Amino acid sequence: MKTKLNIITAVVLIFLINFYYRSFTFYYSTIDWDELTYFIMGKSILDGFLPYRDYWDLKPLGIYLVHAFTLLFFDYSILTMRVSAYVFSSILAVILFISNYRKRFKESLLISFVFLYSFVYYSSGLASNTEIYFLLFEAISFYLLFVNEKVNVTQKSIAFFVLGIAFIIKYIIVFDVILFFLAALVFSFIDERIKKSGSVFEVFKKIFYEYALYVFVFLSPILITITVYLHLGSFDSYWNSILAVGKNHVRISTIYEKLEFIFYLKYFYLFSFFFVGYHFYTTKRFKLERGAAVAFVWFLTSSLGAAWTGFLYEHYLLAVLFPILLFISFVVFDFDKTFGKRIVIRAILLLCIVGVFIFSIRKRNHIAKTLNSIPDEGLFMADAIRKITKEQVSGQGYFFVASGSHAPYVILDQLPPVKYIQPNNYLEKTFAVNFAISGEKVISDIIKKKVNIVTWCNSKSIHEILTQKKGESEFSQEFVLALQTYLRNYRFESVQIQRDVRCTLYYKRG
Structure with missing residues (x-):
């Protein structure tokens, strides 16, 4: 009963805090131009037009379908676009909370608030950008694969299906997809060997057929898309749009520029390496749990994806925030082992919570004042x-x-x-x-x-x-x-x- 009450309390608080962060944006017509494009493309689908044939934009089909689905229930307005981003980002913070709740309530809630604050700090996170949407599906996939202690074939199939949805929202997460598949495959092989369910060959054969199923499930969203375009006789329009983005939509950026862009998240990196170092120092064990290890590599692959095209837009960094905060929380929330139970540590935690709220309120009010001073x-x-x-x-x-x-x-x-x-x-x-x-x-x-x-x-x-x-x-x-x-x-x-x-x-x- 207490667990359910805590989760309900956390969900309500997360939605309220995120509403406070975003409410001043709800009727402002322009924060990021891309979000308008996705929304208009969603409207065109409901009006019977086919993306890439009748109307064209360079993003994958998934983000347009998300908005088309939203518009089935809500009116075509700026408010609907903003509420969509609010709901998705709130659910994302809830998943971050649930991923850690098994260890600590207050600490898990704090990391979710930090996550929502980071979307305000990097102000393009207030827009309805693709990162909010594909991150939600990636987060669900991660939770099912690497947070749940016991995962069956059905859960893994769901995990790879939603990962496939994330992929058709933005193809650049291909590096994350490879990581999720490889990590899940390795862990499956290790678990089967621990159970001693057969020889190495028999285990490999069993896992091969199982993961062939997962590959098919992952590809099913894009296979359905291809089937629809073939049926409508417009596959060339769809395929050419993918080729156009893959071959042409690049900008020449130096390695230094890309690294400088990635290290715009320097404070997150600083805290992550500090906590990991302190964790290893206090626990005397140089080993991460599975979820923490995958989260660490995930923030590396998402960093690679953010800088890959050479178009170094701030909102690309939003994709890195979730895995890096997930990683920090997995390590830091091994709380008793890392920090012990001293009162001074609890006091520091309380100060961190207060500090986050003070900085978030100041940042939110500063952005609101700035936005209101810009002609709409x-x-x-x-x-x-x-x-x-x-x-x-x-x-x-x-x-x-x-x-x-x-x-x-x-x-x-x-x-x-x-x-x-x-x-x-x-x-x-x-x-x-x-x-x-x-x-x-x-x-x-x-x-x-x-x-x-x-x-x-x-x-x-x-x-x-x-x-x-x-x-x-x-x-x-x-x-x-x-x-x-x-x-x-x-x-x-x-x-x-x-x-x-x-x-x-x-x-x-x-």
Whole structure:
């Protein structure tokens, strides 16, 4: 009874604390542009469109399906997108708590709060990024494979199936997948040898057939996806999207840049190595339990995945936070062996809890103040589109986001008039070149759709971009030139948005 009450208490506290951390973001339209893209792609699926054929983005299908599933039950709004991230991150913290609860209640709750605080500290963790979603499925898989003391074939099958779901949310976790398979395989072999269930050959044969099943179960989500695309006659669209990301979506970064990026988590590394060193010193045994050993290697493989593509975005580091905190907790919560039962140690633990809350409140309030001081570009542009549609445009306003936040697509419940949802894909030279996106084709599509409103939010105007030297510009001048020609030939008028001087709205009268 006490155990159930403790778990219920912990779950309630985790959801309340995470609500406090995230509540100020619930209606803000733009924290990270990627999250908007995933959400819009989810909406397109429910509207009967096929990802990669009708609408395109460079992420795997899984993240779009997660949002499509959410939209089956909730409305298409910024709030739904934020609540989705809130729920998934809260459940993730609950799994972290349960993974450690077998040893300590207060300590397990503390590590979950530290985890939620780290999502605030690395502020892109407040967005609905893929890391929150695939981490949840990875965490479930880890728990079933390496935390449960007795794991049967059914549990392992579930573990590898949810790992397969994590994989179709983001392919870069392939290094984690290899680790989970190898670790589970080695532990299975050791357990069978301990039970003396047969010769080495017989044990190997038994495990081979068992893990052939797990490989099939792991691959089933992607096999189902392939089957659907083959049935719809669009497998080429799906396969080419995978090849495009694998072959083209890379950025040249030096080893030093990647290491510098990874060591942005320096405090987590510092504490982990300190606790491990102290643990070995006090226990006099240089051996980790299975869960701790796998968690340690997991944070190494997730670090490798975070830096692999060379695009060193902060939210990639979120994937490293869960395994490293899991590792720290597994080692530190061997509490009596490592620290003993001295009162001074308990006092230090209490100070740590107080310290986490003080720093988290300060950080949360600082980010809230900062966010509120930044113009909500997506909301302003949506308001401007409503106003210009009512006053200057006859009929329904059909708009195209040429530059800036594509949040208006969500706020005004419209899908983009072009195949490419995120403006960066056709505006930024890196993306346009990597994915061979034709700016002229993009403009051709908006002409066919009879767009009558175009939004532009950028620190540089269209004219300024076109006057830059071609080799020095970070923008696709081919797209910008095609856009300028289109706006001129179709006689668009312009109005500057007073609430954000970087934003201009172009419209056709009548």
